[in-house]
Amino acid sequence: MDIGTLGGLIGGFFLIAGSIVAAGNPLYLYGDIASFIIVLFGSFAAMIAASPLQRSLGFVKFLKIVMNVQVFNKEAIITQLVGFADSARKEGLLSLDDALGDVEDDFLRSGLRLVVDGTDPDVIKKILYGNVSMIDARHQKGIDFFGNWAKIAPAFGMIGTLLGLIGMMANLEDVASIGPNMAVALVTTLYGSITANLVLLPIQFKLEDRNSEELLVKEIMIQGILSIQSGDNPRILEDKLYTYLPPADRPQKSESD
Amino acid sequence: MDIGTLGGLIGGFFLIAGSIVAAGNPLYLYGDIASFIIVLFGSFAAMIAASPLQRSLGFVKFLKIVMNVQVFNKEAIITQLVGFADSARKEGLLSLDDALGDVEDDFLRSGLRLVVDGTDPDVIKKILYGNVSMIDARHQKGIDFFGNWAKIAPAFGMIGTLLGLIGMMANLEDVASIGPNMAVALVTTLYGSITANLVLLPIQFKLEDRNSEELLVKEIMIQGILSIQSGDNPRILEDKLYTYLPPADRPQKSESD
């Protein structure tokens, strides 16, 4: 569970609810099923129209990515790569064959497999970077999905408010009802803004961050795989790979952050 | 028929209509021919002024692209390419000549034709990528058409509302008519926002998605064509081409999505 994302979301909603209560207003004033439906389902209908059915129905998959902490233990990956470089140097590239079974990461394992198979370095480079750019492109679709949704949701908030205002204005005789009707109308704008700014934008930013983190890990792996193949000095490889980490995470500090 | 796009659009409109009815307002309050005309035709007039006549009159062509599901059976294309690679290896490139008649896709067939004709690989690469970038440029014009329209439509919604407000304000004596007039004026803003957010933006996003999907398929074809010419191992080609598909669609999974 990603405590940050969940905590941020829940905290944000509690802050909003708390500020309502603190102002002495009853919470039910701010609850309106119709407003909720028009904002969430209306904007989602637009997203369904905008995207392949498979993606909009599968958007939950991206939520799972957001909520689960992907543990990229970069130090462990570097240690593993340096270890492989070491044994490759001492016992030859073929010695990696046995160790491959223990490599959990599919990307790393398939890359090392190419090395063991004696594939040409340029071909390996092409395949691995091609893989990475396809992964990036797929993630980008998820990022764009939430980014576009975050743009459309406030518009549906405004659409809902306009629906309420128009209904109210066509019927202004009952002066006493103007205020409450206006309140209901504004709730939809409120929902649109909360949906976009507290839910969808944070999800988009989080997915972007996760993606850049994963691409960084893949870059470390590719650099490691290519160095192993070219027989680089394991010590130099370690130094090189640690430059991908912020100075605070390195064995010995060597630059300002 | 693309069920997603149509379903999303219709669903969105039903949600809006339903929320009106649920709020106890009569639907006719929200229907106003003049508002409809100023938003849709006014913004379309601006698009006609902005674009070559041929494109704005032919925009229906893009709608057809949006509504029709283009079946890019990528697995079938990969299988076909691998099959060609196989027979090219066993029986020579000329053996592809007979098979060309069965290739439905124009782009793929003309690319393979170049291979059979013995054209230089660099020339083939140039021609095919040149073709792809022209296709992309043409699609982009359609994408921009709807993107620009989506920017202009809400402005015409606001223009219509201003027209109504100005007329109303110049004549405020009849207090009873203020509300209904205001309602009518706001309907135009409502139409502008719905047109942009439920119709035009989803069409733009869908066209972008279709374009990136088509470019991906073309990239698969180009990689396949070039590999066939250079006599690559069909097995390696298959692996390579499947990296263009998400892991879930590959014969054997080899990386995280």
Next chain:
Amino acid sequence: MDIGTLGGLIGGFFLIAGSIVAAGNPLYLYGDIASFIIVLFGSFAAMIAASPLQRSLGFVKFLKIVMNVQVFNKEAIITQLVGFADSARKEGLLSLDDALGDVEDDFLRSGLRLVVDGTDPDVIKKILYGNVSMIDARHQKGIDFFGNWAKIAPAFGMIGTLLGLIGMMANLEDVASIGPNMAVALVTTLYGSITANLVLLPIQFKLEDRNSEELLVKEIMIQGILSIQSGDNPRILEDKLYTYLPPADRPQKSESD
């Protein structure tokens, strides 16, 4: 005369006028010289401050580009280039010398002149692409001029409305005048929005389109010129150049659009 642009503009204005009349409001309500001046001349004053005097005074030149249909008969240009390639192959490059006088396009003629003069292909390439990028840069200034104007015009609409509102609010005793004063104030916002969305943005989009069309034609010419010099097969050249056109405009269709 570009019927599309003119028709779109006039049509848009008629739609707006028609919707006023249809709503039973007198047209004169919407006419206000001061509002017109503040929006159009105010925003133009800002553009004069923002641009070299020569460009802002010469902006009419760009309007002419917008209004005149530039007939780039691309098929004719391709035919001409293929013809030159043919005679260059049969009778040598020098045979083009006589034909140069008939070439109307300055860019094409000066490019072929370089070929006839025996200039090195790399030098020709550099000169022609250098030329094209300068043309592009010059057009871009015109495109930016209208783009920036379209951003500033609505701001001056709002400035005019604020001027009216402030004057009105400082003097609220005469309740009967509030409505009409408000109406006049809003007219300026209306003008700002119409100026930007029905006039300036369409001009910007049109100039962008014209520019990309001209760059495409120049690219066709450059490819043709270089192929003529290198003695390419006229048939292959024709195929190559036609890929720059949408499939519907080609002699024989060979790909989906």
Next chain:
Amino acid sequence: MDIGTLGGLIGGFFLIAGSIVAAGNPLYLYGDIASFIIVLFGSFAAMIAASPLQRSLGFVKFLKIVMNVQVFNKEAIITQLVGFADSARKEGLLSLDDALGDVEDDFLRSGLRLVVDGTDPDVIKKILYGNVSMIDARHQKGIDFFGNWAKIAPAFGMIGTLLGLIGMMANLEDVASIGPNMAVALVTTLYGSITANLVLLPIQFKLEDRNSEELLVKEIMIQGILSIQSGDNPRILEDKLYTYLPPADRPQKSESD
């Protein structure tokens, strides 16, 4: 003095003042020292916080650039370069040594000095383009300064208006004061919009234009310097350099603009 920029600014302010007078409102209604201070000094305080002290205090330097017409007599520069190319061809590169003292432009002189000193062409290219990109980067900071200021100024206009509105609303008993208070509050929004749209944005656009003009002149100089070193034909050099100018400014016209 740049008549365009000054004239545009003054003209814009006169238009605004004129439209106030024409509407029969007294000018003093629109003057409010506190609003002026909050918009101009408030947004400038934000810019001081945002920028190195040296830059925000030195922003007047950029205003001088905006106001002074930089006379880049491009024709004269080309003539000079062609002259140098001529004498370099006839009398050798060392003959340029004497002429260097007359070259006013520092960039051009230091470039030619490198040629006379017999520096390697690749090194010269690197130094000169390195110089140009540093000049560009420094100008960009000034452009961004005004661009960011133009974004922040309207926000401070709104902040000032909110300050006024809040004060007014907390004290609504005196109904007669509502209008005038509202008027004063709106003046700040007016100032924010005028500051951004009539002053800061035009300055930003002008600086961008000046920068692109200067980079173009530097590009002409670099091309000239490199051609002189490589001993190019002065006639061909002249043709080449004139393609950087719009057709209308060339000795003989050779392409459409």
Next chain:
Amino acid sequence: MDIGTLGGLIGGFFLIAGSIVAAGNPLYLYGDIASFIIVLFGSFAAMIAASPLQRSLGFVKFLKIVMNVQVFNKEAIITQLVGFADSARKEGLLSLDDALGDVEDDFLRSGLRLVVDGTDPDVIKKILYGNVSMIDARHQKGIDFFGNWAKIAPAFGMIGTLLGLIGMMANLEDVASIGPNMAVALVTTLYGSITANLVLLPIQFKLEDRNSEELLVKEIMIQGILSIQSGDNPRILEDKLYTYLPPADRPQKSESD
């Protein structure tokens, strides 16, 4: 302490407070704990949801970067590099070994260490530029953090205002309370705008500036390190490195800014 940033911030707040007092309004009208909480903590909750927990909790680190003047004495760095180039030329690269201990900057020291160790120039280049791009990427995350926060903060200002308006409108009977309630509601919008425009955006711009400044210094160091290794003339190196500084900071002026 960075006097500019702190002074700008404090100055901006004083201007706002001063304009309230000058308008004769009591300051307490503008203080509202609930509004403060919803804007600052609400938007921060969204940022926590959007970012890895470590980054949002560590955002104070970035504030420290903003507030501390990083003294990049570029002239001193250039002098140091030229000195190293001098002794490397006279006494050989190994002579730098002793001097390395005195180099304070980690980046510079580790780069020179590579030179002394006899590492291949291409490898050094790759390592140093790789380092720089990782530093840039890490800084960018901080810049984006404040940039995204600056986008979300005004939205929470509006959310808070909507919360207040809805509560007020549902309960319009007490006409006397409308004004004060409205005032309280607007305070939240005010806070959102001040937070974004006077605090967060300036911090973002400052971080961007600091980053570009640091990257420039790193570029100077890399150029110096590579020149030292290749044994360049110290005089030429000095000239080259000074082109990275604005003309006013150079020993002898050689171009216009």
